[in-house]
Amino acid sequence: MGPLWEVLLLLLIVPVVEGGKQQLLQQQQQQQQLQQQLEQHLQQQLQQQLQQQQLRQPRKMKPKRIQLKYKTGWDKPFLHYEATSASCSGGWADYQLQDSSVEGWQEGLLLLPADLISLEFVFSNKEKEMWDNPPNPNRFNRMNYFFNFNELEEEKEKEKEKGKEKGKEKEKEKEKEKEKEKEKEKEKEGYDEYLLVVADGEVAGMSVHPNSSSSSSSSSSSSSSSRQLVYNTGRNLKDFLNAAGENDLPKPDFAILGVGTEVYTFPGVSAAEHSHFSLLLSPEEQKQHQGL
Incomplete structure (x- = not known):
């Protein structure tokens, strides 16, 4: 080339x-x-x-203090529980209850994280040879008690909104003032408090006022601004209402029935404007079961 x-x-x-x-x-x-x-x-x-x-996230999150009231023949039984929070799942733990001043009752106090989402639990005797399971499985198909704090708060918020929509202007103002007072009371305390009552798997056995043995409560009313009374039972609504009437139970803020599958609120406590409120009740059932 x-x-x-x-x-x-x-x-x-x-x-x-x-x-x-x-x-x-x-x-x-x-x-x-x-x-x-x-x-x-x-x-x-x-x-x-x-x-x-x-x-x-709520603007002000406080640790949750849960007062336990358990009606049983067992002496110093164990609460076997798992507390799940937004940050982590703490795994299963044991907490031993102590004798109450009211005969036939055991009691205890759990302090749980502010971002607590749910609590799953079951009771056993002191030797851990016998277990008190609810009659029906929970949403995870496990024979344990279960309730979700987020769902309880959501139901409470729904009731506030419905009460505001249907109430008169004066009643709305009263509700606002009450809410302000409640918030002030809560600000004084360092915890969001709950009262959880279980009676051998069934509420029917309870005939003693749950707050009667509470030394920290200034009032025996379940609608105290710093407390929420929650019933947890495997019974359906009709059986629960019958048992509540027969045993003269105090009116709760919430009733968790069907082992966590149904949540109800009640008039004068968390549902201000309704004679009987439940998203799961038909109008006929509301009339039938009015006045718990």
């Missing part, structure tokens, strides 16, 4: 090489731009998620 051919070949190769470099450089620039856009998009998503999480 002569010098002329070599010159011609170089003239052909150089533009190709230069063009290839420019194309490669453009591709690299495009990749960098895409990477930057992706990083910006991910950062925006994270910021949005954090903002949404902050909006979902």
